[in-house]
Amino acid sequence: MKGRSNYYRWLGRVFWLAVLTVTGYTWYYMDQVVPDRVSIIENQEEEFSFGLPLKATISSESQEVALGNESNIPADQITISGREKFSMFAGRQGSYQVGLKLFGLIKLKDIQVDVVDTRYAIPCGSPIGIYLKSDGVMVIGTGRITGSDGTESEPAYGILKSGDYIEAFNGEPMNTKEDLIHAVNESQGQDSVISVRRDGEEVDVSVKPVAGSDGQYKLGAWVRDDTQGIGTVTYVDMNGNFGALGHGISDSDTGALVESAEGALYTTEIMGIEKGAIGKPGMLSGVIYYGPQSYMGDIRANTDEGIFGTVNQQFKKQLTGxxxxxxxxxxxxxxxxxxxxxxxxxxxxxxxxxxxxxxxxxxxxxxxxxxxxxxxxxxxxxxxxxxxxxxxxxxxxxxxxxxxxxxxxxxxxxxxxxxxxxxxx
The missing domain is CATH 2.40.10 (Thrombin, subunit H)
Structure with a gap:
């Protein structure tokens, strides 16, 4: 009897575990198939189908968004199931909320409805040279310095961190790594205060530069103040604004997104293509031409979704399509x-x-x-x-x-x- 009791106990546990698993997966699946955000063109009706396995109620939280299903009667609430289609209509630009509840009772999520004007842009597809100036002098890492007597030291170790941006040295703004090299040497090894931006916060740290074997005072830090590369322009809109890359420019050593102060686009010439192979991505090799005649536009932002800015008339003249x-x-x-x-x-x-x-x-x-x-x-x-x-x-x-x-x-x-x-x- 005891053995049979244990058997039923374990059978019950397996049953409830299966129920929880199916319920959890169903909830996850529905959360994934229902978008967090949709867009509707102003004064146009947009049709949707979510493919929900359960019956759900959709309700509009604003009078600006009207819902409809097979009855084609605008409403602020409709019920759908399976792959049943429904529509949304909004007459004024803005962002609104539409709520979705399972069986009309259990809230699954809110959907943001963005009502926008019809937008157009020219697809580009042309390679471009990119120059990005960091916002401050970026710290890549720290290293050891060999002094004139042969001893080694690492004055910045544990003080400066990879990904820090040096903004000032002893109160003097630092715009380039040359500015930093000069200011550190001028300190003559005196205790100094470095103002850094670390994870978005301003921090002051103290460091004592040391003299290297060449007699110059140093921090023992690897730094960078700019980055260059080749990418592709995605689009130019009707106002001359561009988007490129589709991802941000990250530092090659730290992997962190470069916090930029400014940047520019320049003409580039592709010289060769290295094909991709298993385990080794291919790459374009080319030359970036810097100078006034090759300047094509300004970069105003480096984000996880790409680089953005404005192109000049010279770039616009080359647009086709x-x-x-x-x-x-x-x-x-x-x-x-x-x-x-x-x-x-x-x-x-x-x-x-x-x-x-x-x-x-x-x-x-x-x-x-x-x-x-x-x-x-x-x-x-x-x-x-x-x-x-x-x-x-x-x-x-x-x-x-x-x-x-x-x-x-x-x-x-x-x-x-x-x-x-x-x-x-």
Missing amino acids: EPLEIACRQDVKPGAAFLRSDISGELKDYAIEIQKVDTNSSHKNKSMVIKVTDPELIGLTGGIVQGMSGSPIIQNGKLAGAVTHVFVQDATRGYGILIENMLEH
């Missing part, structure tokens, strides 16, 4: 699409497949999974290579997003960003 309508998040679907690039020296649209769209991704620059299917592009680059980040993705005649990353183990596949995530900046 017609403006395309900006795709809303819900417009982008798995299926056929195109990647626009002039990597061959001629602006072309190459066939790709959007394999997955995740509008709720916590990493906005990885909201799509794409695969290059065009034989010409695969023959040219092997798929996606470094330097192609920012190449615009076009689907159903609309600008849908941009390429951001390549999969290390498969150069034909990578991540992309939804264009609306870029336009938020």
Whole structure:
């Protein structure tokens, strides 16, 4: 009897564990298939289908957003189930909330509804030289200094940290690493105060520079005040604002997003293409031409979703192609699409497949999974290579997003960003 009792006890535990597992997975699944945010063009009706496994009630929290289903009668609350379609209509621009409850009782989430004007931008796909000036002198790391007597010391160890931005030395603003080198040497080894920006906060630290074997006083810190590279411009809007890369520019040593003060775009010439291979991403190699004649625009922001700024008239004169309508998040679907690039020296649209769209991704620059299917592009680059980040993705005649990353183990596949995530900046 005791053995049978234990058997039923364990059977009960397995049953309730299964119930909890199924319930948890169902909740997770519904949370993923229902977008956190959607966009609707002003004065237009947009149709949706969430594919919910359970009956749910959707309610509008604002009179500006009207809901409708098969009855086509506008309402502030409707009930849907399965893949049943429903619509939303809003007549005035702004951001509103729509709530979703399971069985009309259990709140699943609120959906932000952005009502926007029809937006257009010119997809670019052209490589560009990027120069970014950091906001302060960035600390890469610390190192040991050999003095004139042969002894070694590391004065900045434990005081300055990788990712710090030096803003001032003994109260004197530091704009370049040359400014810092000069100020440290002028200290003649006296105790000094360095003002740094660390994780967004202002911190003062004390350090005592030491004399190196060359007689110059030093901190024992590796620093950088700028970064350069080649990327791709995604779009230019009707006001001359551009977006590029689809991801931020990070420091090659620290991996942290470079906090920039200013930057510029310059003409670049692609000299060669190293194809991607399993375990080794390919890359573009080229020359960036600096100078007034090669200047193409200003960078105003370096973010996780790309770099942004304005282009000049010289860049605008080189633009080809017609403006395309900006795709809303819900417009982008798995299926056929195109990647626009002039990597061959001629602006072309190459066939790709959007394999997955995740509008709720916590990493906005990885909201799509794409695969290059065009034989010409695969023959040219092997798929996606470094330097192609920012190449615009076009689907159903609309600008849908941009390429951001390549999969290390498969150069034909990578991540992309939804264009609306870029336009938020």
